[in-house]
Amino acid sequence: MKTLKIRPAHECVWDEVSLGEVMLRLDPGEGRIRTARSFRVWEGGGEYNVARGLRRCFGLRTALVSAFADNEVGHLLEDLMLQGGVDLSMVKWVPYDGIGRTVRNGLNFTERGFGVRGAVGVSDRGHTAAASLKKGDFDWEGLFKRGVRWFHTGGIFAALSPTTAGVIEEAMTAAKRYGTIISYDLNYRPSLWKGIGGLEQARMVNRALAPLVDVMIGNEEDFTACLGLEVEGVDANLTRLDVSSYKRMIERATAAYPNFKVVATTLRAVHSASRNDWSAICWAEGAFYESERYENLEILDRVGGGDSFASGLIYGLMVKGDPAWAVRCGAAHGALAMTTPGDTSMATLKEVEKLMGGGGARVER
Numbered sequence: 075m076k077t078l079k080i081r082p083a084h085e086c087v088w089d090e091v092s093l094g095e096v097m098l099r100l101d102p103g104e105g106r107i108r109t110a111r112s113f114r115v116w117e118g119g120g121e122y123n124v125a126r127g128l129r130r131c132f133g134l135r136t137a138l139v140s141a142f143a144d145n146e147v148g149h150l151l152e153d154l155m156l157q158g159g160v161d162l163s164m165v166k167w168v169p170y171d172g173i174g175r176t177v178r179n180g181l182n183f184t185e186r187g188f189g190v191r192g193a194v195g196v197s198d199r200g201h202t203a204a205a206s207l208k209k210g211d212f213d214w215e216g217l218f219k220r221g222v223r224w225f226h227t228g229g230i231f232a233a234l235s236p237t238t239a240g241v242i243e244e245a246m247t248a249a250k251r252y253g254t255i256i257s258y259d260l261n262y263r264p265s266l267w268k269g270i271g272g273l274e275q276a277r278m279v280n281r282a283l284a285p286l287v288d289v290m291i292g293n294e295e296d297f298t299a300c301l302g303l304e305v306e307g308v309d310a311n312l313t314r315l316d317v318s319s320y321k322r323m324i325e326r327a328t329a330a331y332p333n334f335k336v337v338a339t340t341l342r343a344v345h346s347a348s349r350n351d352w353s354a355i356c357w358a359e360g361a362f363y364e365s366e367r368y369e370n371l372e373i374l375d376r377v378g379g380g381d382s383f384a385s386g387l388i389y390g391l392m393v394k395g396d397p398a399w400a401v402r403c404g405a406a407h408g409a410l411a412m413t414t415p416g417d418t419s420m421a422t423l424k425e426v427e428k429l430m431g432g433g434g435a436r437v438e439r
């Protein structure tokens with residue numbers, strides 16, 4: 075791509091760095107949160123999931139910028155993240171007060187859903203170490219001076235507290251000075267914005283950050299909620315999505331924000347919790363590209379599918395330089411990620427490329 079000038083790998087310490095919160099996910103498996111007697115734990119966070127996918131599936135050098143309360147839960151999260159191979163050297167450890175009155179680590183109880191019962195997320199993340207972050211907490215100049223090809227963050231971190239959007243702006247401004255590509259996933263969560271100004275505040279914050287973004291990512295609802303860009307012809311239950319309507323919305327987005335070099339959106343038509351139509355579209359350099367359409371895709375765990383799309387898209391743009399290949403890679407990676415439990419992908423690049431090539435699900439022996 076001519077317009078997306080990505081720094082050469084040999085000049086940089088990291089291929090990608092993510093800024094965001096990571097929570098401990100408690101998963102009751104096939105059961106319900108309200109009746110569970112045991113939970114399986116995972117680590118997960120929208121921005122981190124992208125870094126982990128790029129490291130584990132695509133083999134890139136990635137790092138996380140975040141903060142954790144320095145207690146046993148924080149170090150459980152650290153142990154889980156170390157398994158993912160993401161560099162944690164820039165993580166800030168905040169002294170714990172003993173009961174979590176001033177600082178704590180976030181928890182996320184998540185039901186996968188099945189059939190007519192939709193997935194449910196109950197987050198417990200108020201007053202976390204990541205939410206307390208503010209401007210001046212990190213040496214962004216030093217980080218980007220060492221060399222970062224791609225910086226990723228998003229609307230979840232922006233919504234954590236009145237100070238976190240300022241951290242994003244500070245990081246993006248420094249990234250710009252060093253020629254780092256910036257991607258942002260709108261990731262609208264009504265529950266996060268509710269206590270700090272709601273939809274109006276979400277739009278104000280995201281519209282302020284949008285002019286600093288090179289690659290804007292969202293799902294079928296995000297662009298409307300976060301940037302006020304309506305998509306015509308979408309029914310409230312998201313059972314039918316018109317691709318042409320999304321293309322018109324993206325054209326309005328690129329007119330409003332000419333700094334966008336790539337805009338990508340996932341399209342998920344929900345027939346049931348365990349059966350979705352899944353695809354994606356991407357705009358780059360004035361042209362649209364579409365992924366394969368995975369109709370009636372069987373879902374084990376939908377959480378993190380969009381983050382895995384983002385990591386596949388970023389890999390395709392960074393390594394292949396081809397938006398057509400990138401959007402197909404993102405959609406395939408997202409589809410595979412939703413066949414396994416947990417927020418993060420368990421797929422391999424070989425499996426992604428097989429699915430992109432039309433490979434089926436026959437047993438391999």
